[in-house]
Amino acid sequence: MSEALRPMVKSRLYEQVLERLRAHVVEAGLSAGDRLPAERDLAASLGVSRASIKQAIVVLEVQGLVEARHGGGTYLVRDTLDVEPVEQLVERRKRLPEVLEAREALETKLAELAAERRTDAELETIRAALDFMRDEIGGGDNGVEGDRRFHAAVTAAAHSSLLAEFMKTIAEQITESRTESLRQPGRPSRSLAQHTAIYEAIAAGDAKKAAAAMRKHVRTVAKVRLLTWVPED
Amino acid sequence: MSEALRPMVKSRLYEQVLERLRAHVVEAGLSAGDRLPAERDLAASLGVSRASIKQAIVVLEVQGLVEARHGGGTYLVRDTLDVEPVEQLVERRKRLPEVLEAREALETKLAELAAERRTDAELETIRAALDFMRDEIGGGDNGVEGDRRFHAAVTAAAHSSLLAEFMKTIAEQITESRTESLRQPGRPSRSLAQHTAIYEAIAAGDAKKAAAAMRKHVRTVAKVRLLTWVPED
DNA sequence: GTGGCCTAGTGGCTGAGCCACTTGACCGGT
DNA sequence: ACCGGTCAAGTGGCTCAGCCACTAGGCCAC
Structure with a gap:
């Protein structure tokens, strides 16, 4: 024809x-x-x-x-300009819960350890990350870089190379969920509040409270609806 | 103003x-x-x-x-400008195979019945839909409206209110798969050829051939990768 | 009617230009 | 040597004015 x-x-x-x-x-x-x-x-x-x-x-x-x-x-932002096929999107969506479960386990323990082991210099680094995030958000950004620095600083302060290594293996996927999470309207400021609570617990050397605060934070992030496009508020 | x-x-x-x-x-x-x-x-x-x-x-x-x-x-294109959330996308992707299976079952039978029961007037309506689709494609369109009319005409010619009712319940999702299918480069002309084959079998009153042609067509459409955007080129 | 033509309206694209922001280099004072 | 401020170049954000290509619909001649 x-x-x-x-x-x-x-x-x-x-x-x-x-x-x-x-x-x-x-x-x-x-x-x-x-x-x-x-x-x-x-x-x-x-x-x-x-x-x-x-x-x-x-x-x-x-x-x-x-x-x-x-x-x-x-x-x-990535190494390519190709759009991710739906299949991979779906696939990653399936793996995401596991990653977030792992993150909760790791970071909760990291916060606990950080509260016990952190030096004053490390505490200062954590505080600096918090300040950085606050400035980012105040400047209209979503604070993703400050977020990254904060968690990196807490991980360093925990003085556990093994846990740090584990974190590294899921770092990439955490980055994605972080970005997506902070894209939600109003999320950056709430996230900042949660980070502040974590910082204060670590500063006070209260391991239990630090672990609880971190757990709450990670669970909030876990509610992210990955890759749902939301207009910048 | x-x-x-x-x-x-x-x-x-x-x-x-x-x-x-x-x-x-x-x-x-x-x-x-x-x-x-x-x-x-x-x-x-x-x-x-x-x-x-x-x-x-x-x-x-x-x-x-x-x-x-x-x-x-x-x-x-739709009733809204909102982007579909990933959840619904994934959900519908899962249900899509079922819908297409159902469509194959229903439309194959409808084509068979149409070949046996169609009046000349109904055959003319089918032919008109085919012509309409050809014009659409010739004019640069993807022929989605002609496609819709064709299947509607075949359904009507089958004289089965029950099957027609079933078709109605999955009509919306069929519409979407149709649109996505015809978006593929080169698809409209191949689709037209398949429709022509179906028409000729119905015109000849060859129920078996009509059913076969329709089955082949529906299976082609079923290969659509729903909502994966493909640049028109 | 029917077919062809015409024109207003509409999207596609351009080029020039201005503004706002970032970056880095430069320069002065300490 | 260092810090801090200034400045200019570079870059993205946005506008304006305009031309072209295409479409739709009415009008006219047949």
Whole structure:
């Protein structure tokens, strides 16, 4: 039958830009954290207007593949610009509960140990992370970096290389759940309050209270609805 | 006119536009197939540039919530602009195989019955749907409306109110799988060929061949990877 | 009616430009 | 040597004005 009259494919320009962008990331060997070329440069080298470049970047942005910083460039979030297939999404969703259970077990113990073993310098590092997170949130950010630093500092203060090693093996997936969690409207401030409670327990050397506070916090994060896109409040 | 322009305080303008758009769809009571206001009008009433409106629309486009037709306006694909939560996606993915199994059972029998019972007028209706689908595809559309009409016509020609009732209960999910299927590049023309085969068997009164052709068609559709976005190209 | 044409309306895309923010280098004072 | 402030370049955010391509619908000639 009419295999003749079909293609009909008007690709929107931004879709072609998307493809070129994906190709560029591969060819240039870019990975997570690397910066993409400036919009003006991309426009020039691809021979399209900045507006079209921007449309493509907006797409990548809502897909969480890229982060555009006003005045600071556009950065890769992962090592690729490919959208994750639904299958893998579903697969990871299944594994997530296990990861979060493990996290609860590990971090609860880490908080307990940190309360007992932390040095004053380590306590100060934890406090600094807390302050950093507070500033981030005050500045409109979601505080993900402060969050990361906080947990890293607590882990260090626990002085258990074995538990730290365990944490490392699930670090990547924790990062994802953290990001998703803090994307929820109003979550950053609540998260900050929970971190503060953990800090105070550790500062007071109250191991039991530190463990309880950490457990509560991790369980809150575990309620994340992974990868559900929520508009930035 | 529009309400007073509030200071838009959010980080990305297109995100605010998205919210306004979602709100507008609700307030104006728009539903699938309805047309959104023109980009120029939206830009004027929201007090932003067309470029920002377009960025928002591009987002809705890649999310499959809206279809922008060059020169013909922008149309709603569903009754809402909200993104479907992952849970429902996963849930429906699980139920989908059952639905498609049911569809195969029902439609195969319907085609068989249609071949035996159809009146000439009903055959004509089926043929008209086929022609409509061919025109849609020739005109650059994916032929989803012609597809719908074809199956509806076959169902009617089978003269089985019970089977028709069953079909109705899974109609909504069939619609979705149909849309997703016809989004695949090159799929519309192959689909048309399969429909033609079904039509010819029904026209010839060959019940067995009609059933076989329909079964083959439904199984093809069943291979759809639901809601995995594939760029039109 | 029917078919062809015309035009207003609409989305697609561009180019130039301004503003806001980030970064890093430079320079002065201590 | 160090700190702190300033400044300019670079970059993303957004706008404006405009042209083009396509669509839809009415109008006219046949």
